[in-house]
Amino acid sequence: MPSSNPLPPKENALFKRILKSYEHKQYKNGLKFAKQILTNPKFQEHGETLAMKGLTLNCLGRKDEAYEYVRRGLRNDLRSHVCWHVYGLLQRSDKKYDEAIKCYRNALKWEKDNIQILRDLSLLQIQMRDLEGYRDTRYQLLMLRPTQRASWIGYAMSFHLLEDYKNALNILDTFLDQQQKLSTTVDYEQSELLLYQNLIVQESGDLLQALNHLEVYSPQIVDKLTLKENLAELNLKLEVYNEATQIYEELVQRNPENTLYYKKLIESKRLTKEEDILAFYLKYSEKFPRAMPPKRLPLNYATGVQFKQLVDKYMRKAFSKGVPPLFVDLRSLYKDAEKVRIIEELVLSYVEALKKSNKYSETESTNGPKEPASAILWVYFFLAQHYDYLKQTDKALTYIETAIDHTPTLIELFVAKGRIFKHAGDPAEAYRCLDEAQAMDTADRYINSKCAKYMLRANLIKEAEDICSKFTREGVSAMENLNEMQCMWFQTECALAYQRLEKYGEALKKCHEIDRHFSEIIEDQFDFHTYCMRKMTLRSYVGLLRLEDVLRGHPFYFKAAKCAIEVYLHLFDAPLKDESAEQELNTENLAPSELKKLRNKQRKAKKKAEQESAQAREAQVKRDQHHKSRQQGDVEADAPQLDELIPDKLARVDDPLDQAIKFLQPLQTLARDRIETHLMAFEVYYRKRKVLLMLQSIKRAHKVDPKHPKLHSCLIRFLQVVKENQSTFDPAVSEVITIETKSLLSTKDAKTLNKEFLDNHKNSLKAALEGAIVMYQLEEKSQKEALSLVTDIDNNKFNDVDIEICTDILKSLRNGEIGSCTPSQLDSFVQRCHARYPYAAAFKPPQEAQEPTTDPTQTNHVSDQDCCGN
Template sequence: MPSSERLPPKESALFRKLLKCYEMKQYKNGLKLAKQILSNPKFTEHGETLAMKGLTLNGLGRREEAYQYVRRGLRNDLKSHVCWHVYGLLQRSDKKYDEAIKCYRNALKWEKDNLQILKDLSLLQIQMRDLEGYRETRHQLFKLRPSQQASWIGFTMSYHLLGDYETANIILETFRQSQALVENYDYRNSELLLYQNQILIESGNYEKALEHLTKFSAQIFDKLSLKEAMGDLHIKLGQQSLAVPIYEQLIKRNPENVLYYAKYFEAKGITDNGSKLAEYKKFQESYPYAMCPKRLPLDIAFGDEFREIIDGYLRRGLRKGVPPLFVNVRSLYKDPEKTSIISQLVHEYHQNLNESGHFSKDDCEQKKPVEPASALLWTLLFLSQHYDFLRDTDKALKYINLAIDHTPTLIELFVTKGRIYKHAGNPVEAYKWLDEAQSLDTADRYINSKCAKYMLQANLITEAEEICAKFTREGISAMENLNEMQCMWFQTECALAYQRLGKWGDALKKCHEVDRHFAEIIEDQFDFHTYCMRKMTLRSYVGLLRLEDVLRAHPFYFKAAKCAIEVYIRLFDKPLESEKTVEEIDTENLPPAELKKLRNKQRKAKKKAEIESAQAAQAASKKEQHQKSKQQNPQEADPEAPQLDELIPEKLERPEDALEKAIDFLKPLQTLAKDRIETHLLAFEVYSRKNKILLMIQSVKRARKLDSTNPVLHACIVKLLIALTEENVNNFHPSVKSVVEKVRTELSGGKTASALNDDFIRKYEKSVPHLLEGAKMMYILDRSKKEEAIKLATSFDMENACIEDCTKVFECLRCGEFGECEEQLKTFKERCHKRFKYACLFSEAKSEENHGDEVPDTQTANS
């Protein structure tokens, strides 16, 4: 790398050694070499040496000094591509990719054909998805090194990602022909051919893609991908007769692949259920041990045919003792007729097993072999799961208790009993049974994790952490280790538990930790940009890039973001104030009993603060020792790791602008989770508080496209109409005013907000969620209708209501959304307790600390 300020031979040799030491991560030796060059009075301000010294210091984790030296070097030699390149590398290590790209572009002004700078620039451009810039850079690299394989592949990929499939195919075909003379038919060549075929398929040129596969089938080693692609192409080209034998071979290879059966029927042109059932019977005979041919017919069979098939399927599962048998057939419960048939059959099994040890009376009369003793146990388990799914808690508990009496050592029974209590609204009793299950096998990580999850749903965060500590690294707290391992299910459940407890700062900390995990996953793709092109795993690489583009659409991120947005909205509505000490509170006018309570509370808080302070000091000491060990062993340090701000709950729960923080979480959802109505309902709540009328309208219109009958959407529409008063509309710009008036007419149909709400209530008079939102809007529109609104929200038929709906109504009453209503709340609670006698929320013995007073617990737990 020639310097703009020439060094004498001796110093030049030292500088080359310095570069070598940096590449080999010998940072201390590199510093010595830099010192030797800079100790020469003539070169104390040599820009490139100063820059390299800064880069070496960065490798040792001394970032502030690194920036000082690199900037000093750049000031001394602004025309040096080395200084600009080093500054770009430093910015890249701090994940400031935009700034790094600017530095690389400046470096290229002084050394436009530098390969290393061009490669580094291309990596940043693909990382930031600057595809146009990436194409230009790869084109330049291609011109400079046309003999290198990576130049061709990178150039091809730049056009592929931009959607120019024809050009990408031409480049790849030219490269393949130039390599044809070598005849190196290895795995990399196979992957290259499959990647080229993927480009042809995505371009829609199916005929050419099929010709390509046929021509090079001998050179393709991945025979499974080859057959799948050929079968799919034959179907797309209308050559069904050629596709049938391919899918028969694929089913033979893997009879458990559901997609193969669907494609097989498509290839044979079979659409009626009767023909499909006949084909499934053939597959059952050919592959007697495969589950797919036995399970898939259940989705399309009805009546007596269904009874016959499900009878054999259930008998086999109960006889063999298949634990997930109920989970396998649970999707069939959408059909009431199928639910009834399953219920009749399993009750018959239970009765006959008790009487004769057979599944049916016919088996007993024909003197068939007696079923194994465990068949009764698994039948009882199935019945308990069946009634739990139907939310008949009494019957579910009856059968699970019989099963436990039969075999008190089977872990699945205790897990199921815990799940029954969870669905019945008793998370405390649920976690106790999961704790019992994990005590039977403490080495089972699944049961351990399940128990921890149930504890978090019961708001027992400390206990959940202790349970998880059995499988985390020693010498570090379980919470920290779970964060290091990106255990996001734990952190999302933890955030929801803190939210329910009203510990807003701790909830936000967990949400931000999850957000950082996703940021880390996106940053981790950086290493694959060069690796995948070198190893020729091109199809997987394109899949990785496309996955990373939609990464935050993952359910874990959605749960964390939703929780964070709700907490920030709450903190905006009711900001936290700094806690007053006993001296600041007017204690003279307090009754003795209240003063005693206050002092006890302050004493406990002080003791808790002292314990937390001691724990923090201990953690800081460990961290300091860890940092010292890293400095002693710089090879272990990661210079690429960015310095992240520490997440302190006390600071997080007192944000300067809560709504802007909420929008930071909201934006990825609006881009990647726009098909979920909750995204737009949350957006409305945020923008309504910022008084952004047009954004409120946008959120409502997007939500209406997804589900115009959503009850919360109705509440948003009423709130929007309230905000769009004549006075407010007249203050808008004329162009905005015309849009607003058009939307107002479209949403209300020319009616007032009150009339629209009355129509809504009449239309959905039998739906509890709709009646609740209608009642809330009635109270907001006219405070004098408080009694009528409460009666509307609470006087529904309790027998047909589910626990989730009743919980929402109860929390609305308790949180004051209808004002003061102690008597109505007490009456409604008594009604709910009669209907849901196992639910903690409606029990008199309910622990208040397990339910936050601010945010309703509306999370519906999935089994």
């Protein structure tokens, strides 16, 4: 690189050796050569040498010195592209991408055709999604290196990401024409490039051209499966049904276990009547007797006698073979009450027949061989899950106990038993079942993880950590190792457990750790920008970029963000007291001996906290070293040090609502189809008294689910805020509120609105709870009427009574949201709930309840279909 301040030959040779040492990661040698130049009085302020010394120091972890030398070098030679480039590399290593881009642009002012600077700039631009800038930079690289494949593909991709499909295709066509002239051999990379070109054509909307393109280049495409799938899909969309049918039949022949192929084949055959679809599946079940989809999928369409025959045959085979997930397989059929009745009748008949004759039917007792002895075990197992799903806990427990008596060594039975107790509202008993299952096979990581999850739901955090330590690295605490491995299901459950235990700082620490995992995943894409272009995995690369753009819409992030927002809202409503000030007040009245004990206790606690903090810092250093060793390249090795997450500091922030908004903003963009996002946004802005943002949240929530009970209470509170502050609003704000609320509300009178809501939702207990809370807030003397709305759960008019809503009502009664309740009123409600849900820990009398770890009304209810498994 030509220098703006050239060195004499001897020093210039030393400078080149600095560059070579840096490239070969021989950093100490680089510092030695830099010292030889800088000790010469004539060159002790040579800018580029100072900059390279700073860059080398950065690679050795001496970041403060590195910045000092680089800035000094830049001050001494502002016209040097080397100094600006090095400064950009330092900023990039600290993840300050915007600043790094500015440095690279300054470097290009003095060396506009420097390939390395342009490449580095393009990487940062695609990382920051500055697509227009990326396009311009890739154009410069193409002009400088027109013979390189990456130059053409990078420029074409920049147009593709900008959705300028025409230019992207023109560039690829030009490049492919050149390639055809240069080489006639077909390879995988050329094949991937053609498939990428076809992807662009499809996204442009010209499906006919995409089909023609595939047909023309099909001999050169190596990935025949993707080729066939694309051809079939395009023919189907273009309504060329005969061709689509032929290709999908070939695909089914190739992989008869792929359910999507069957569905697409039905679509291409234009089968709409249920009897035709059934005949189709029966035909393929004969053609592929060992394939599962043609046996399972017709159960979705069959009814009556035909359904009974098909499901009978399907279940018998599964019970004989011993298929544990049979119920999970059939669970989607339970939306139809008639199918549930048929399945129940069949399975109960199996029990009786197997007991008497070891056959599935008593009429077959003299025909053929008997069923295996394990068949009745799997029937019991199925019935336990069946009745659990129907919320008939007693029957479910009866059958699972019968199964355990039959085979007490089958781990799946104890897992199912734990799940039954979880659904019945008893997390403590559920974890005991899983603990028993885990003890039967301590080498099974799945059962280990499942047991840890159930322990966390029973708020046994230390025990869960101990269980996980069996599969984590030695020498590091399990919690630290799980954080290093980005084990987000564990951290999410930990955060929720800490929230229930009211350890808000610890809960926030876990939420922030999960947030950092997502930041790391976004940072990790940096390595793929050059790799994917070099390896020609272009379709996967585009998919990666699009995934990263919506990454924080993932359920893991949603759960962590929801937990963090709820905690911050609670900390705003009820800030933690200053412990030191409180202790000083208490010590004034203590006897000397008690004061001495207290001081000793405080010293021990402080020492323990310091040890934990030191361990955390040591673990962070180890992680950084591990990350450094994994990195390929130069200054990427030294990531910026993140602030240590101290629970007490997190729980005592000055601006809890602003912290909540940081978690909320990604959800508003990426989880806008979930009403919880907008309800949480309303709660934040309600406390900040941001009227227009409250209105915006209500409108978005109304668009998602206008009948949601929580939305009703938000509307009423919004009206109250507007009513109380009407005189202080700007006229323009008042006009907006008036116009927007007209479409949402039939009347502006809150009482009338609440009455209308209750009248329209007479069958919903959830609606009754929100209506009762609003009724009491509007008029305290209506408490008796409000209580009568929610405490009469035995009334058959409600069709949504479950453990969760009953728990919410009990929590509201205890919190005084419907006014202060007498102990007799609370006891009466608890007794009703206990009679209805005898296993639920939240409603057990004190003498029956296990040792509680927290308020039982805080029990966490998680469905079997949540993102972390059941």
